[in-house]
Amino acid sequence: MKLEHVNICVRDPKATAAILSELFGWHIRWEGAAKDNGYTVHVGDDDSYLAIYAPAVDLRPEAARYRHVAGLNHIGVVVDDLDEVEARVKAAGYVPHSHGDYEPGTRFYFDGPDGIEYEVVSYA
Structure with missing residues (x-):
């Protein structure tokens, strides 16, 4: 077994994917319309990726790292x-x-x- 992907919320998935591609040498595996009228970009390598998702709603500010359950x-x-x-x-x-x-x-x-x-x- 292996971990395939992690899904994270961001404000601009295309911009975030472009930065991560440049930093880590990744590529866009897929992008398009997603859950609840949102937009997702899958960026990574051939084995695993980050699903970078922007919902069609305003995002709440991030919670403090290392300080809450499921963070x-x-x-x-x-x-x-x-x-x-x-x-x-x-x-x-x-x-x-x-x-x-x-x-x-x-x-x-x-x-x-x-x-x-x-x-x-x-x-x-």
Whole structure:
């Protein structure tokens, strides 16, 4: 078994997908009309993806991470070259933080589009 996808709400799925494609080398797998008159973009690789969804209603502000049940704390992305991705993150205007080098890998975090935190980790 494997995890296929995670579905997250954002304000502009096309813009978020474009940024994540640039940062992680992903591609758009599908996009189109979605549940409740919303719009979704599936962005990722051939094995897994993020379903980036914008409903046709106003979104409520995000809740504090790590502080509520069923909350999204962060999304972890495995990369081959941590330094290369960190350079892309910085070039896109995001600030890497919480660097760590502990078993089994090296990582950093950044707050990306829509205030969603990403953990970028390399096991190389």
